[in-house]
Amino acid sequence: MSNFLAIATVTEVLRSLLDEATAGSVTELQIDVTTDRPDAINTDDGRAHVNLFLYQVMPNPAWRNAHVPTRRGDGGLIDRPLAALDLRYLLTFAGDGGRQVAERLMGAALAELEARPQLSRNHIREVIQAQQISKPFLALSDLADQPELVKLTQLPLDLEELSKLWSVFFQVPYCLSVAYEASVVLVEAVSAPQSPLPVRGPVPPEGHDGRNLYVDPLSLPEIERLEPEVAAIGSTLRIHGRNLVGELTEVALEGLTVGALPDDPTSLLIELPLSTPPVPAEALRAGIRTVQVVHPKLLGTPPEPHRGVESNVAPFVLRPSLVAVTLENPAPDVDGTRSGELRIEFDPPVGKTQRVTVMLNELVTASPPAPPPNRPPRAYSFDAPSRNLPLEPDSVTEIVIPFTRVRPDDYLVRVRVDGATSELGLGSLPATPTIVQYVSPAVEIP
Incomplete structure (x- = not known):
């Protein structure tokens, strides 16, 4: 975390950034980049001015409770207090209005801040190194080592907010200005937490340290x-x-x-x-x-x-596997269809709470394999009776499924258990020995 010099360091790094950005924007005038109050700017000295003024400091909502609590119930310190701050700056530009000096300075500054929206660690160290003579107190700053980079965001101040801000400066004429926020700056107190003695466990058995403490790297499978x-x-x-x-x-x-x-x-x-x-x-x-x-x-x-x-x-x-299928009790219906039962053997066994459906699809034996021209291929599906009863076994390998109103024919058989469907076997039929199609498992309903 950063020490108490973090705020001053952010201000100086921003001043350096603005100095670099505006250096070539107004070549005919000397440019002063300062960090004073806006009422300290002398707009009548014939120079171009860029002023950076820290006008408000706000707690950062994302970090404000990161180190809470910092004290025990008796007041003893358990962690270093941390202030997470958002710094709000007013950037003011002034100069010869006839030559649009303020506008040129603002354009150069905003373009640079848009291109470099955060303060890099290397830039912070370079600024501190460059100010060793003029501002030696910054040498103790450790802003570059804080875990979060300081990010710059333009604040959308409307006319009313801008008027209230400038009204703070007594009898100061308005200058072209824009507001920016630097977030987040983490300022840590120098107070050292008190570390208690470790808890001593019972006397360990011989050959064991007795602590049973384990430290593992966080590498989850x-x-x-x-x-x-x-x-x-x-x-x-x-x-x-x-x-x-x-x-x-x-x-x-x-x-x-x-x-x-x-x-x-x-x-x-x-x-x-x-x-x-x-x-x-x-x-x-x-x-x-x-x-x-x-x-x-x-x-x-x-x-x-x-x-x-x-x-x-x-x-x-x-997938369920259909081991065997047997036709039982076939009986003709009045419309020429058939009713009966299919005894199906499963692998793996079927639990009594699982939903089972048998599906019949007409086995096309013509050459080439195609359904009759006057109708689509026949297809039927029938649900197995519920077995979720107290006296039923937890799992079975055979289930008898009744079917009704099925036209006599040869059918491919599939089963679906809880949404998983069994596979069909590929092969060729005597009528079409050169054509590979689904051929098994199958059942004949006479």
């Missing part, structure tokens, strides 16, 4: 992407990211911790087989699943795993 985004049972989920490996590394799938990871994961990649083991069976449910990397911490004496840091949660889709 981060999952950047999953590959593939749509996975199936038996495939491998590749977790890409940063800082994925810690002292202990675990992967949580749907909040359930996976056991030992295969091989040696790196800090950029973890490979997770989607199978049982290592993944708990209850975590492998079809639908939109979530995965997270967890770094437990070994704490205490003796060391035991405790909750540590966790990565962001990344979603992926786990």
